[in-house]
Amino acid sequence: MVIGRFAPSPTGPLHFGSLVAALASWLDARAARGRWLVRIEDLDAPRAVPGAADEILRTLDRLGLAWDGEVVYQSRRASHYRDAVERLRGQTYWCGCTRREIADSSLGLAADGAQIYPGTCRSGLTADRAPRALRVRTTDGEIRFEDRVQGPQRQALESQVGDFVLLRADGLFAYQIAVVVDDALQGITDVVRGADLLDSTQRQICLQRLLGYPTPRYLHVPAAVNAAGAKLAKQTAAPPVNTARKEEELRKALAFLGQPMTADLAEAVRNWNPALIPAARAALAP
Ligand SMILES: [Zn+2]
Numbered sequence: 001m002v003i004g005r006f007a008p009s010p011t012g013p014l015h016f017g018s019l020v021a022a023l024a025s026w027l028d029a030r031a032a033r034g035r036w037l038v039r040i041e042d043l044d045a046p047r048a049v050p051g052a053a054d055e056i057l058r059t060l061d062r063l064g065l066a067w068d069g070e071v072v073y074q075s076r077r078a079s080h081y082r083d084a085v086e087r088l089r090g091q092t093y094w095c096g097c098t099r100r101e102i103a104d105s106s107l108g109l110a111a112d113g114a115q116i117y118p119g120t121c122r123s124g125l126t127a128d129r130a131p132r133a134l135r136v137r138t139t140d141g142e143i144r145f146e147d148r149v150q151g152p153q154r155q156a157l158e159s160q161v162g163d164f165v166l167l168r169a170d171g172l173f174a175y176q177i178a179v180v181v182d183d184a185l186q187g188i189t190d191v192v193r194g195a196d197l198l199d200s201t202q203r204q205i206c207l208q209r210l211l212g213y214p215t216p217r218y219l220h221v222p223a224a225v226n227a228a229g230a231k232l233a234k235q236t237a238a239p240p241v242n243t244a245r246k247e248e249e250l251r252k253a254l255a256f257l258g259q260p261m262t263a264d265l266a267e268a269v270r271n272w273n274p275a276l277i278p279a280a281r282a283a284l285a286p
Contacts, residue, residue, distance in 0.1 A: 002034030002189050005037040008022070009047070020257060037186055094125055119162065140158035145215070250265070
């Protein structure tokens with residue numbers, strides 16, 4: 001059975017970009033008569049906005065995007081992430097580098113704009129350096145996968161990303177480990193999300209392999225950007241989805257996904273055709 005999910009961060013109300021991701025994953029799961037789960041990615045407590053998770057859930061409900069089962073909150077799942085990190089012992093090491101040191105020693109920028117970590121602390125920390133972040137050792141074999149919309153993807157982690165962080169300097173589990181553990185424990189078969197996360201998929205596949213988890217199918221829809229090319233987000237003042245005009249919001253989201261326009265969700269499920277989704281990493285929001 002297909003199990004899909006929508007995993008918003010509660011940093012603000014649902015905006016057009018997150019509506020597109022929610023709608024695409026909902027349609028993909030419903031068209032396969034599968035289950036659709038909602039997970040609130042509230043690991044980064046300082047960035048979480050009080051009430052935002054409830055508001056996102058209310059918006060989904062008003063739009064008619066019903067979810068199955070209980071909503072999962074990452075902030076309550078630290079023990080699962082701790083277990084996984086423990087199982088990776090032997091493939092991980094403590095890094096004592098500061099942000100500044102990483103920028104100075106970086107091999108350049110990864111596709112997602114982060115500094116490529118050159119493996120400075122791989123052979124151990126000297127006595128004068130305190131451990132800051134826990135990293136997982138990468139290798140340079142290419143990790144490849146076939147995205148259902150974006151096509152074949154490849155990335156050599158060691159040279160294009162570097163050993164990446166599982167436990168952050170601020171004590172929080174990193175997004176990559178949390179998402180891999182949750183997708184596995186929730187039995188997710190199909191990840192449908194915005195293409196701003198396309199280049200983190202290989203890190204997730206790397207962790208799935210190290211932890212013995214299956215790799216789900218991936219479908220990345222274009223990320224909705226504003227006229228300046230910036231991803232819609234609270235920081236870019238993206239307007240919230242207006243549920244008082246939900247038919248119009250749904251039509252716009254379907255058009256963005258290349259699907260026939262309708263305000264009837266049952267019809268949208270019948271029409272759902274991922275082959276019509278533009279194979280672009282980003283597209284202008286209406
Ligand atoms: Zn380091």
